Amino acid sequence: MMLHEALAGKRLNQYRIIDFHVHYGKWGVMHMPSHSDAMIAKMELVGVEKLCANGITYPDMAEGNRAVAAFARKYPNQVVGIAGLYPMNGDMVEELKRCVFEYGFRGIKVHGQMIQFPYRGLDVREIGGQWERVYEFAAEHHLPILYHGVVTEDDICNFPQTTFVMAHGMCGLKGRSEKMRFASYPNHYVDTPVTQNTVLEALESVQIFGADRILWGTDAPLDDFAHRLGVILDLPISEEEKLKIFGGNARRLLGLE
Amino acid sequence: MTNSQTLHGLLFIDAACIIGPYANPESPPGYEGNVEGLVRKMGELGIAEACPSSITASFYNVDEGNRELLQAIAPYPQLHPAFLVAPNQTGEVPPTKEVLAQMPAMSLAKMLVDEVQFYTPLIDIELYGEVFDALAASRTPLLLDYTNFFHEHTFRLRELLKGWPQLPVLLKFPKLACEERVLYYLWEKYENLHVVMSGYQLLGGIEKAVARFGARAFVFGSNSPYFTPLQSMLHLIYCELSEDVKRLIAGDTVRRLLRKEVAA
Numbered sequence: 001m002m003l004h005e006a007l008a009g010k011r012l013n014q015y016r017i018i019d020f021h022v023h024y025g026k027w028g029v030m031h032m033p034s035h036s037d038a039m040i041a042k043m044e045l046v047g048v049e050k051l052c053a054n055g056i057t058y059p060d061m062a063e064g065n066r067a068v069a070a071f072a073r074k075y076p077n078q079v080v081g082i083a084g085l086y087p088m089n090g091d092m093v094e095e096l097k098r099c100v101f102e103y104g105f106r107g108i109k110v111h112g113q114m115i116q117f118p119y120r121g122l123d124v125r126e127i128g129g130q131w132e133r134v135y136e137f138a139a140e141h142h143l144p145i146l147y148h149g150v151v152t153e154d155d156i157c158n159f160p161q162t163t164f165v166m167a168h169g170m171c172g173l174k175g176r177s178e179k180m181r182f183a184s185y186p187n188h189y190v191d192t193p194v195t196q197n198t199v200l201e202a203l204e205s206v207q208i209f210g211a212d213r214i215l216w217g218t219d220a221p222l223d224d225f226a227h228r229l230g231v232i233l234d235l236p237i238s239e240e241e242k243l244k245i246f247g248g249n250a251r252r253l254l255g256l257e
Numbered sequence: 258m259t260n261s262q263t264l265h266g267l268l269f270i271d272a273a274c275i276i277g278p279y280a281n282p283e284s285p286p287g288y289e290g291n292v293e294g295l296v297r298k299m300g301e302l303g304i305a306e307a308c309p310s311s312i313t314a315s316f317y318n319v320d321e322g323n324r325e326l327l328q329a330i331a332p333y334p335q336l337h338p339a340f341l342v343a344p345n346q347t348g349e350v351p352p353t354k355e356v357l358a359q360m361p362a363m364s365l366a367k368m369l370v371d372e373v374q375f376y377t378p379l380i381d382i383e384l385y386g387e388v389f390d391a392l393a394a395s396r397t398p399l400l401l402d403y404t405n406f407f408h409e410h411t412f413r414l415r416e417l418l419k420g421w422p423q424l425p426v427l428l429k430f431p432k433l434a435c436e437e438r439v440l441y442y443l444w445e446k447y448e449n450l451h452v453v454m455s456g457y458q459l460l461g462g463i464e465k466a467v468a469r470f471g472a473r474a475f476v477f478g479s480n481s482p483y484f485t486p487l488q489s490m491l492h493l494i495y496c497e498l499s500e501d502v503k504r505l506i507a508g509d510t511v512r513r514l515l516r517k518e519v520a521a
Binding site: 006008032034046198218229231 | 435
């Protein structure tokens with residue numbers, strides 16, 4: 001039983017855990033003792049099989065993507081590259097093509113709060129009108145989009161062939177009615193990393209979205225892998241459902257089977 | 258010893274948990290809102306002891322909540338109360354010395370700090386001097402529970418640690434942000450600061466701080482029922498720390514503080 005093995009501190013390799021939400025690099029806002037390559041030793045200690053790493057911690061997204069590509073080349077069995085996109089760094093679809101065809105990335109990350117001083121406060125949607133092209137490319141190449149801001153409910157509705165994963169969504173959608181509204185879009189998923197992760201929100205999300213549309217992620221290096229395991233492991237759901245959340249769903253979306 | 262305790266081999270004591278009616282419209286799974294539910298969860302995960310505080314004391318009436326808590330935990334020797342304390346200018350709560358007289362020998366004092374919600378909107382050193390004097394004189398550890406980010410309060414925290422060095426302060430916050438850099442300064446300067454694990458979630462952060470400041474930097478506390486205790490338990494179980502250090506963080510430091518023992 002997974003819970004007992006975790007309580008005994010055993011490596012959980014046989015459960016094929018995938019962390020869908022990992023940042024490569026370092027943000028200045030916080031002290032990050034174990035970032036970048038140091039994350040590999042920490043993931044192995046717990047028995048996480050793969051990290052889906054994005055480089056949005058870099059002010060220059062293209063530089064961040066290059067760094068993630070080098071990270072994935074160095075650890076090909078452990079790291080799945082996720083493309084960071086931002087309209088102020090040039091044509092996003094061109095960058096996406098480089099990420100997919102040259103670097104072998106399997107997903108996209110967009111973040112609405114990456115606007116640097118002195119432009120903070122601008123709506124990232126106002127800066128570039130390229131988002132629709134990104135969504136079409138994502139649908140064509142089966143790239144899930146992990147979004148923190150940027151994506152609107154209209155986007156999710158208007159691009160039903162594109163897979164959208166709301167970052168921190170397990171607790172970012174407040175109340176049953178909002179969760180149920182977003183769960184009504186079959187192309188919409190949520191992931192698990194959050195800052196104020198209450199047990200109530202976690203169970204409610206599983207009940208409304210179902211275990212097939214939740215992806216386990218940690219936000220590492222901001223959060224510890226083992227700490228975030230507890231959120232799902234302690235839920236009163238079946239072991240089979242937990243395994244879908246811990247890696248099965250990510251494997252399906254990323255085409256890793 | 259329960260099966261779960263056999264698995265992890267640690268005598269956890271949860272220094273930060275709450276019992277009472279849940280403030281949200283629905284209760285979390287397994288949360289029964291009472292002491293029996295807490296004890297059941299402790300047994301399930303292998304938590305040896307806990308120091309619950311009362312939601313009633315936090316949200317409704319300090320004195321009444323503290324008295325109800327004492328009554329509720331009386332049948333359970335593994336539970337030690339965390340009594341809400343507050344300054345008594347208005348007379349709504351007894352002076353802290355009187356509150357201390359009602360508390361069992363092994364108890365925590367708890368102060369909730371929130372800008373609007375509770376009796377103690379912020380730590381005012383002069384105003385709360387009576388509280389800190391009484392706690393320090395009796396060496397009763399203070400669980401200082403910030404319900405939000407505490408970066409605007411760090412200078413007051415510094416004054417508290419500096420002004421009452423014999424008062425052990427267990428610092429709890431919901432989630433760490435840039436304040437961590439302040440914590441490094443405070444750990445360096447003040448031996449009486451112990452950070453509750455639940456809000457300190459940085460990857461590799463505990464190992465790094467322990468390497469510099471020793472095991473006393475952290476104590477186990479779950480922030481349940483908002484978090485599951487399993488989060489901080491697994492965080493510690495998988496930490497790259499010696500078993501001796503894990504034992505101290507899991508419970509031995511808090512046990513020593515509850516017994517009013519001074520560190521060797």
